[in-house]
Amino acid sequence: MNVNGFCRIVSKKLPQQFAYKRIVTFSTKPAQQQQEATVSTPTLPNNNTPAARKPIVPGHYRFVYPEFLPDPKVQWRNTVREKLERLDMLARRGQVDLPEFYVGSILAVTSSDPHAAGKTSRFVGICIHRERCGLRARFILRNVIDHQGMEVLYELYDPTIQKVEVLRLEKRLDDSLFYLRDALPEFSTFDENMEAEHLEEGAPVPVNDIKVVLRPRPWLERWERQNLLGVANIEQYIKDKHRKSAAKVQKPWEKYDLMKQYRATIPEEEQKEIFAEVHTELHTLELQRKRNKRKRSFIKPKQLA
Amino acid sequence: MNQADVSKLISQLRIVVRPKNRNLKNPDGPEGRLLKLRKTVTALVKHERIELYYNRADEARGYAELLISNAIRHGDRHKPTMELADYWLLEKQLVHKLFKVLVPRYDNYNVSYTRMYKAPRDYPGMYYKKSVLELRGNPYPTLCADQTQNRNLLHNVLLDEARKEFRREKVADLANKLNVATEAPKKTVEESSDTIKPTAI
Numbered sequence: 001m002n003v004n005g006f007c008r009i010v011s012k013k014l015p016q017q018f019a020y021k022r023i024v025t026f027s028t029k030p031a032q033q034q035q036e037a038t039v040s041t042p043t044l045p046n047n048n049t050p051a052a053r054k055p056i057v058p059g060h061y062r063f064v065y066p067e068f069l070p071d072p073k074v075q076w077r078n079t080v081r082e083k084l085e086r087l088d089m090l091a092r093r094g095q096v097d098l099p100e101f102y103v104g105s106i107l108a109v110t111s112s113d114p115h116a117a118g119k120t121s122r123f124v125g126i127c128i129h130r131e132r133c134g135l136r137a138r139f140i141l142r143n144v145i146d147h148q149g150m151e152v153l154y155e156l157y158d159p160t161i162q163k164v165e166v167l168r169l170e171k172r173l174d175d176s177l178f179y180l181r182d183a184l185p186e187f188s189t190f191d192e193n194m195e196a197e198h199l200e201e202g203a204p205v206p207v208n209d210i211k212v213v214l215r216p217r218p219w220l221e222r223w224e225r226q227n228l229l230g231v232a233n234i235e236q237y238i239k240d241k242h243r244k245s246a247a248k249v250q251k252p253w254e255k256y257d258l259m260k261q262y263r264a265t266i267p268e269e270e271q272k273e274i275f276a277e278v279h280t281e282l283h284t285l286e287l288q289r290k291r292n293k294r295k296r297s298f299i300k301p302k303q304l305a
Numbered sequence: 306m307n308q309a310d311v312s313k314l315i316s317q318l319r320i321v322v323r324p325k326n327r328n329l330k331n332p333d334g335p336e337g338r339l340l341k342l343r344k345t346v347t348a349l350v351k352h353e354r355i356e357l358y359y360n361r362a363d364e365a366r367g368y369a370e371l372l373i374s375n376a377i378r379h380g381d382r383h384k385p386t387m388e389l390a391d392y393w394l395l396e397k398q399l400v401h402k403l404f405k406v407l408v409p410r411y412d413n414y415n416v417s418y419t420r421m422y423k424a425p426r427d428y429p430g431m432y433y434k435k436s437v438l439e440l441r442g443n444p445y446p447t448l449c450a451d452q453t454q455n456r457n458l459l460h461n462v463l464l465d466e467a468r469k470e471f472r473r474e475k476v477a478d479l480a481n482k483l484n485v486a487t488e489a490p491k492k493t494v495e496e497s498s499d500t501i502k503p504t505a506i
Contacts, residue, residue, distance in 0.1 A: 062311040069309040074324035133308050253336045256392045258371040259326060259364075264310045267317035 057275040061282075064100045066130070067137035067156065068278055069266045085134040086274070090281045092157045097289060098164055103127055104172030104208060106190055107141055109154055110163040120162060123152050124192045128177040142180055144189040149181065167196045171207045173229035182219045183212040183231075201290075225249050316374045319417040322367060327360050342368055345438075347395045349419070350402060354439035356424055362438040366419050368393065369440075373418045376408050410442050417441070422448055 062069065068089065070082045092098075101107055105127050113121040125141030128151070132138055137156040142149065154161060167190075180188040187210075199205070211232035214223065223231060224238045225246045238246075254260060266274075331337035345365035348355050355362075372393050379386040381404040390400045411418050424435040437448060455461060 066308050066311050069311070071307055072309045073307070074322075131308060137308075251335070253339050256389060257335070257339060258375070258389070259322075259367045261310070261313060262315055262318065262322070262367070262371060263324075263326075265313060265315055266309045268314045269317045271314075 057272065057279045061275045061279070062271060063102075065275075065278075065282065067133045068274060069133060069271060070274075071133050072264055072266055074263075082134065083277075086278055088135055089157055090278060092159070093282070093285055096161060096163070097285075097292075098156060099166045099289065101127060101139075101164075101166050101169065102171045102205065103130055103174075103176055104170055105166055106168040106170075106194065107139075108163075108165040108167055108194075109141065109152070109161060110165075111154070111158070112160040112162060122192075123150075124167065124190055124194060125150070125152065126177070126180070126188060126190060128180055128188075130176075142177075142188050143192075144185045145192075147185065149185065149188065151181075165196060167194050169197075169199050169205055171205055173207065173209055177230070178221065179214065179223050179228060179231055180212065182214050182221075182223065184215055187212040198293075222246070315371070316378055318367065318370050318374070319415075320366060320370060320419070323363075327364050329361060329364060343393055343395055346372065346393050347399060349438055349440065350394060350399050350407070351396065353443035354437065354445055356435065356437050359423070359434035359436040362421060362436045366421055366438060369419055370417060372403070373407055373411055376403055377411060380404075380408075407440070414441070 068086060070077060106124070107127055108122055108124045110120055110122045112119060123141055123143070125143035127139050128142045129140045130137070135157045138153060139156060140151055140153050142151045144150070209230075211230055213232050214234060214237065217237050222242075224234055224242050227250075228234065328335075329338045329341060331341060333340070341361070342365045345355070345357065345361055346369050349365065349369050372389060375386050375389060381387065387400075390403055391397070394400050394403065407418075418441055420439050420441055422437040422439075424437050426433065426435045439445075439448075452458060456465075
């Protein structure tokens, strides 16, 4: 029965989506700059190779939408499932606005909650971790409320999520901020009624180089072994034996292990294919978001007297 | 399910990549493994064709491919690529060879930069499989025997038959002409031209 249902949904959805996509996924015309270059120097070779064409998918997409890239583990790859998941993700993004955010950004997530008073709950916090890909993409928000550290794990494509607001768009120095759990509470305390800060359009995402202050041991993890950039006082609490054991577990050769890096990434050609497939719809969603933002920024003046 | 690492962009390899690496039994662990593979990669870049055990060749092949593809992608002005070349090539004159010889050679290639053959193992001897690893476009004679002149290759059989048929036709043509020439004095020129036409068609 399940399979039947799935097939029905797929057969309804697939033809129109694919037909739509086949038309507008990528440009078949060479870019204008390239044309000019070839006109000025007519002896330039390889005019028609794909390398000479300028891709229309912007290069920052892999940072903004990392969950569209599949898991690089070969045993778990399934191109059909990945494609279907991408369609579902786009469908969900059409229903709810899921903006660009990074580890270190401050978010407010409104989600349905059967036990809350108004049936919805809003949680404000700093994103300390992003993981998993496809429909399973998820992130953790952390905040300190009434002197108690709180963390909520949200699935990005969870249908109970009603609204995701980015209150402050920024990055931190590290890839995940689990060390905030062992830091002083003021470093993960954020006002619940915080106003959203607007970044200028086209400006690069700022990197907040704040260094957090850890409280003394015992810690949840051995932070001294993780080469953290965003921690100020790690030296204060560790002894020689910690330093020695930390030096022992370092893996300085890993930056030269090319095959290990290759197995952990999706190659560029494949990334291009994937983002060419979803680019049009993501781009229209982005434009829509921009339009809405402009609408919101204009507030009708109130008559006071 | 983990997210793919997006901090680096790597070109797709044109060889089959195993899902997991081989550990290549080593007392020094993964670091020792890389040291071992460095020697192989250096030898490959230096000699362009080497014979060694299959497992080690297969592991080293990926590293050599990525080293060359990174060099092509970033060029010699890119610091991380230069560090990589410095690490992987133990003889430093080979860094020059990588950027000045191999990069121009492989710039327009659509296939892998290396080739690997299975080699026969010595008997009696070590049981391990052996192989030959080489860079494409090397100056040595090819390892595979040239089969294009084989008499039994289907193309050659067909070509032979076509040649035979062509010759047969020529001979028939010649014979016709001779016949016409011998009969010509008896008949007029118009008639002789009529007899030739059908053979020409």
